[in-house]
Amino acid sequence: MGTTHLTTPLVVIDLDVVDANLDAMAAVRPGDALRSHVKAHKCTRLAAHVAERTGSRSFCCATLREVEGMVEAGLGHDLLLANETLDAVRLRRLVASAASVGARVTVAVDSAATVEVAAVASSGGPLAVLVDVNVGLPRCGCAPSDAGAIADLARAAGLHVRGVMGYEGHVVGNPDRSWRSEQVAACMERLREAHGRVGGEVTSAGGTGTFDLHDWVGEVQAGSYVLMDTAYEQLGLPFRQAAFIESTVVSVNEHDGYVVADAGLKSFGMDHGDPMVVGHRTFFLSDEHITIVPSSPLRVGERMRIVPAHIDPTMALHTHAAIVRGDDLVDVWPIDLRHW
Amino acid sequence: MGTTHLTTPLVVIDLDVVDANLDAMAAVRPGDALRSHVKAHKCTRLAAHVAERTGSRSFCCATLREVEGMVEAGLGHDLLLANETLDAVRLRRLVASAASVGARVTVAVDSAATVEVAAVASSGGPLAVLVDVNVGLPRCGCAPSDAGAIADLARAAGLHVRGVMGYEGHVVGNPDRSWRSEQVAACMERLREAHGRVGGEVTSAGGTGTFDLHDWVGEVQAGSYVLMDTAYEQLGLPFRQAAFIESTVVSVNEHDGYVVADAGLKSFGMDHGDPMVVGHRTFFLSDEHITIVPSSPLRVGERMRIVPAHIDPTMALHTHAAIVRGDDLVDVWPIDLRHW
Structure with missing residues (x-):
């Protein structure tokens, strides 16, 4: 699953x-x-x-x-x-x-x-x-x-x-x-x-x-x-991206060539800049949306995974994480140490 | 109180x-x-x-x-x-x-x-x-x-x-x-x-x-x-700042002239830039801290109120709000519509 x-x-x-x-x-x-x-x-x-x-x-x-x-x-x-x-x-x-x-x-x-x-x-x-x-x-x-x-x-x-x-x-x-x-x-x-x-x-x-x-x-x-996150990825360390924000495409604007997915400023720590949509280009974010310039067609309802620029404040925004091994969901873990 | x-x-x-x-x-x-x-x-x-x-x-x-x-x-x-x-x-x-x-x-x-x-x-x-x-x-x-x-x-x-x-x-x-x-x-x-x-x-x-x-x-x-927030404050609208992040000074560096308080990247929506410490100058933020260049002496343990740059993602980071009228605490309200 x-x-x-x-x-x-x-x-x-x-x-x-x-x-x-x-x-x-x-x-x-x-x-x-x-x-x-x-x-x-x-x-x-x-x-x-x-x-x-x-x-x-x-x-x-x-x-x-x-x-x-x-x-x-x-x-x-x-x-x-x-x-x-x-x-x-x-x-x-x-x-x-x-x-x-x-x-x-x-x-x-x-x-x-x-x-x-x-x-x-x-x-x-x-x-x-x-x-x-x-x-x-x-x-x-x-x-x-x-x-x-x-x-x-x-x-x-x-x-x-x-x-x-x-x-x-x-x-x-x-x-x-x-x-x-x-x-x-x-x-x-x-x-x-x-x-x-x-x-x-x-x-x-x-x-x-x-x-x-x-x-x-x-x-x-x-x-x-x-x-990991995109900021640390630039350092060439022996660690790879293990965490993503999965998001759903909610709107496609074919005329102007962009799509909109349902992960925005409230889903990502933004202090290190925009998150990265693998294979596409991030245009900008608003509270609940990311606007993306796609490199290949994306359709409404499709899911994508986005790499946070700064992992720490990103995790602090979410209540739980889906734990996968490859394509298989193996568990859901609470992000239970949030707040102060 | x-x-x-x-x-x-x-x-x-x-x-x-x-x-x-x-x-x-x-x-x-x-x-x-x-x-x-x-x-x-x-x-x-x-x-x-x-x-x-x-x-x-x-x-x-x-x-x-x-x-x-x-x-x-x-x-x-x-x-x-x-x-x-x-x-x-x-x-x-x-x-x-x-x-x-x-x-x-x-x-x-x-x-x-x-x-x-x-x-x-x-x-x-x-x-x-x-x-x-x-x-x-x-x-x-x-x-x-x-x-x-x-x-x-x-x-x-x-x-x-x-x-x-x-x-x-x-x-x-x-x-x-x-x-x-x-x-x-x-x-x-x-x-x-x-x-x-x-x-x-x-x-x-x-x-x-x-x-x-x-x-x-x-x-x-x-x-x-x-x-309100500092971004909208620039527009000269007839609305005033009603929300602040109260923070405690945890460290004072007298030699280098800065102080550190306990509200950082996980306390503020950062997409509109740094929050504003009234009467002082924001130097930078890290996950749990804001480093401030004070205009007047601040001591360890002192509290201060900081104005968010973008109110929406800031509220999304906190579980509750202290409701005051002037100096009096009148209630504590849950921020209960968070997440998705």
């Missing part, structure tokens, strides 16, 4: 391609040398599949909701919230529920305020922290020179300081591999300096675009490699 | 501003001269509020899910699905459930295939159609010269043909009011030609950017005027 009985727009994930991507990643970063990031797919069933195939049970999360959902799904072997949170109430509740099922939670901290939140939350159970270090991306993370003081604050507050993390997000998407490699080295100089002040057994960095350019950190955080 | 106990990122809607926007619209297009579009907010509670304040009970929907949800919410006085659907199974089920509660459903058709779907669905109960006419936007809609034949097909299939619609979506966002006005006239020439062939009592067109530029159609379809 295929997917044509399911409502479009529809996330379709080819598990054969996912498996090839997981294997390609594991060939370079086996087991816990890769901390797979659930933010890219927000699906606990897919996370469980990653764990089963690779043997790695350490995961990265971007939101409290993602950590909560992973704990609820029994995937709490080693969860890192790789972002700062100021929500002491929810973090405390999460820590308590994790403790009740033996899940392990670590959170990023980069300031006295975030250490204080972690300290309050740790009254609910054991909570570890990583000191988040700014390695060049204009986002979170303390200066390397401040990392030791933050670790001291955390230890004084009774928190277990596991080590350091730093995300070179300004580097991961550049198509020039040698530039990426040089930049990773420079970023990791900053993280290494911070680690010298902080200590701890965990050194964590990276992303899909730099997964094989790290020679110092113990673990790489990557998520997009599982499903 | 304010909103600070609610998790961020958080949709906040100021109902005082909504009311002012509804009144400004009703001053020009009172009652059913305005068919309010729920796609811009996807919230039945807000739709009910619109109906209560304006006395208008005719609504526009963009998806089957929106029509289904409006019927379930008892808001089915006169619902127009202003897009084509090929899903005969779901449309038939919807028509049957609408019939069981006395709701009235009309769908857009622009081809023999979409007429056939409507005809199949009408075995579930009464179903009317509007012939959707292409008035210049490269999207759905038949040529004016084909509209009569499609109406004939529909009538032959036993459907009630209520009239015509045509959306000048390529016109509504242009800041030049006189250009918009000229273009509306040209577009409505096409719709008028089609109406001559189709007949029927309904003539429906327009959007927020052209709400007061129509002198021929019986009703204007508009949605963004209720909540």
